[in-house]
Amino acid sequence: MGSCIKDKFYIFQVEVIFSQSYVSAKLVGLASQPGCHNGRTEGGCCWDLFFPRSHYGSIPLMVLPYEYPQGKLGIFVLWNRSVGDLGYYQGELQGIVIPSLKGFHLTWKCFQCASTGSTPDSGLKEARFPALVVRVRRRVDEIPWNTGSMNTSTDEEEFCNEKTALMSAESPSVPLYDDGRGSQRAKESQTVRHRSSSSQINNTDREDHSSSRVSVTDSEVEELSLKYGAKHVIMLFVPVTLCMVVVVATIKSVSFYSTKNGQLIYTPFTEDTDSVGQRLLNSVLNTLIMISVIVVMTILLVLLYKYRCYKVCPTPFSCAGSCYHDQPKWAQAQCSKATMRLLTDARICMCVHNQPGTPTIPRAKEVFKTYNVAMDYPTVALIIWNFGVVGMICIHWKGPLQLQQAYLIMISALMALVFIKYLPEWSAWVILGAISIYDLVAVLCPKGPLRMLVELAQERNEPIFPALIYSYEEACNNRPEDGDLSRNTAASENRVGAVEELEEERGVKLGLGDFIFYSVLVGKAAATASGDWNTTLACFVAILIGLCLTLLLLAVFKKALPALPISITFGLIFYFSTDYLVRPFMDTLAEHQFYI
């Protein structure tokens, strides 16, 4: 976008920040253009929002609808009043289209006129500002339609998939209209739903009451999120790869983790039996015990979260898995924005140890033994103590983002190593399979515990505990001092500083349980596949592809998805087939030095 034209209407996504008696709005993006920064559009033009008789850049608090909470993104309609020398523009606020919290209702309020309204049931409504008509639409696949409009739902879907051109720089000639015909036009627009949404903005003076039609459709949000999809995938590939590399490196170098030395209390049945059937039975029983413990833990976690016992929750349950997609805040009215699936760690005694620090003690001992490093107790105590305390602070409170991510990766790797060491062979594979199935059920079934947790978090508009989730960006809101008291303290602790690029708020988050189980699979492949690196490599690629497919599905469906099933399925298939089929083939080829 080259420059902003005077006396034109522009539509912005704006995030509102409360501060004492007035409200300032931070520009998130031009609704037709992704990639805007605070107060800037892509072309480097700075925007300042103003309202007559108020501060520049702020909105009087009484103007906003009372239910407008902090941090939500609304669609603000601004009329460009000036052109600056350095591209600095001032936009006078004309009205706000606000997506509301519950039930996908879109409400709007106009300041110069008395137009307000909402879209309870039908999908298409118009918000009319003095010289601008904003058409707002609800997403098709989220809301159950009432029977009357069932036939139009397919049209909506087509409409949803079309690329929407939000605004154009030309000034087309749009016929004048007066308010009397407005409703008629609204009816017309409802019937002509499938035409392509070429929207035009009229830059004539607003007193002429000329109308322009600008569509703000949800497909635009889909575009924005899908456009960033590849970046998000890579930002999850990197930590998953790092975790797996750490686990494989440790497995291959420190022999402690490949030797069998006892079992967890959750897998009491031994696998040193004589017959294959007995061994299989024992592994299935181990799996049942493990899965039931996990289910119980998950339900306990959901109950604690439901009754707001935030202080209790993060500490014991520091291993969890989830995968969700964070939509831009202004699009909260549509599809489920943040949905989580949680998978709890069944090992209660490790829960206490799972604060960074304690599990590193036995690991450090083994590493020192392997590399024959002489170490004294005071040094080790000092190092481990600092390591643990910094980790606690970083994860549960504030800290640099990279440090937090590094700690989460380390914790996941350590947990995976524990599982690899202490789970017997067949039980490990059966448990991996069973966990994927449980994950699928718990996230997608309506009464699944993880789905309930997701919905609770969404209703309260909070992220879930920081110790359970890996995210590649910090939460970007600065909590004000006089924030709403009903917001719980845990949520405010979750914010880890401010980030300037608000568009990166649309992020994907992956739970630690996923990291752990991916690493368990790859680590097991490295530990037990006859010293073969091909199997490890094949499982690694399979898991990455599974993660890629999961994220693709996430971008398409935009609801909580379990991250384990696809990856673990691919991983298991590739492990067994590579170990039994590919390995003899490649070994024979290498023996003769044939190349394929």
Place this chain on the structure above:
Amino acid sequence: MTVAVFFGCTFIAFGPAFALFVFTIARDPLRVIILIAGAFFWLLSLLMSSLVWFIAMKASNNEDYQLQRGLLIFGVMFSVILQEVFRFAYYKLLRKAMEGLVALSEDDSSPISVQQMAYVAGLGYGIMSGAFSMINILADSLGPGTVGIHGESQYYFLTSAFMTMAITLLHTFWGVLFFDGCEKKRWWMIAVVVCLHLLVSGLTFLNPVYEGSLPPAYIITVAMGVWAFLSSGGSLESIRNSLTCSKSSVNSQVGS
């Protein structure tokens, strides 16, 4: 069997591929995804072909050495053909994905072109093929042992590394040519690629007579490289332009 051998062979085998990855692919997330998906498709083809070979091997007499060798040769040829089939399948998948990307983008053009996808897909194939051929050998080279103690060639690691490098680069060039042939509907190009792949794999049957397998493989690699360069629009002038006009292109960017 020293660390020097390990590092030397690693850099020989994976150096060019790693450099290509770092300089051309690592910055762009979409290319990384296409690379890994290409590696996945190669893996799938290997899986199917080793399944076939495994069944044939188990169903036949284990003691007959000639038969086993014959089955292995059949396995290699079948694997080569299956790899090319999966390359075609990957081409189809990427075409579909590109339509989706075009539909999503703002200005009706895909963020990545077919030639770039061909190059990345070929590199993915090459990296995975090279890794599967070489990683176990590299891991073994770190341990104790004597190469060729029973009378085989002493240059096992070195020739393996060179062959792996050739195969990696060949897969990259074949990817470019294959996709180009599919785009322009020149089926003879695809046939030539498949035949050359079979030829290179067949030449390795002459190992350990390395004179029969390595030099021809490298000649074919250079020829494929030149052909791929020419078919994706390169020429002597473009090389000259890129070397001499790079300064002026920088100037023009600064000025605008």
